[in-house]
Amino acid sequence: MVFIEFINYNDRIIMKIKIISILILFSYQIIFSQNKVWGTYDLDSIVYLEMPFTVYEFDTIIDNNRVYEIYSEDKSSKFIAQKLFFSEHYSNSSKSVLPTNAKSLKTFYLDVIDVLNEINTYKLDYGGSIQKNNLEGYRFLHKNNDGKSLHETNMFYINKNLYSFSYFNENGLNEIERKKFFNSIVFNDEYKPIQYPIKRMSYRNKIILGLLGLLLFSYILRFKYKRKHIP
Numbered sequence: 424m425v426f427i428e429f430i431n432y433n434d435r436i437i438m439k440i441k442i443i444s445i446l447i448l449f450s451y452q453i454i455f456s457q458n459k460v461w462g463t464y465d466l467d468s469i470v471y472l473e474m475p476f477t478v479y480e481f482d483t484i485i486d487n488n489r490v491y492e493i494y495s496e497d498k499s500s501k502f503i504a505q506k507l508f509f510s511e512h513y514s515n516s517s518k519s520v521l522p523t524n525a526k527s528l529k530t531f532y533l534d535v536i537d538v539l540n541e542i543n544t545y546k547l548d549y550g551g552s553i554q555k556n557n558l559e560g561y562r563f564l565h566k567n568n569d570g571k572s573l574h575e576t577n578m579f580y581i582n583k584n585l586y587s588f589s590y591f592n593e594n595g596l597n598e599i600e601r602k603k604f605f606n607s608i609v610f611n612d613e614y615k616p617i618q619y620p621i622k623r624m625s626y627r628n629k630i631i632l633g634l635l636g637l638l639l640f641s642y643i644l645r646f647k648y649k650r651k652h653i654p
Contacts, residue, residue: 473607
């Protein structure tokens with residue numbers, strides 16, 4: 424009788440341990456899923472991307488330029504997608520700072536990074552040019568004194584707007600989260616994003632190139648004809 428009660432007692436303990444283990448595992452899965460569930464959000468009609476946690480939006484005007492932002496954060500990390508609308512003053516100015524070709528686009532990115540670096544206490548690391556959806560952007564990081572990357576930003580200038588995407592983690596950038604965030608950014612090609620004005624060829628130049636093409640084609644035909652009739 425005592426032996427039977429001992430078995431029942433042990434069975435109850437084992438059952439409780441199993442229940443507690445299941446509850447701990449279930450709670451862990453809930454916490455894990457809450458931290459890793461990513462949703463897709465539209466920054467505007469051109470850009471959409473994924474973010475974890477609850478997403479908030481921020482909309483304001485700074486120096487006659489509208490800034491729209493969506494962000495997601497927890498205690499140690501933050502994900503930001505921002506769009507800066509440049510006013511007509513910048514694009515219509517005789518000395519416009521906005522890009523007009525590939526070279527000025529790179530200069531524009533570097534100027535923006537230098538300005539941002541003046542208000543940042545971390546060490547700047549120029550990441551270099553990046554490509555996404557056939558668009559050229561620029562990537563840069565900020566590191567602490569130990570060389571650990573804490574902040575990364577990817578920038579793209581499109582349709583006279585500056586898009587920036589940033590990931591910050593005070594404990595150091597998590598490579599899985601970093602790739603997940605930046606790889607999720609998509610630019611919709613249906614809206615024909617443009618980074619700088621495409622120079623249209625003049626009618627005169629079109630005629631000249633057309634004539635050159637015709638002459639070259641005629642020359643090739645003559646050359647082939649002569650080769651066929653060589654005695």
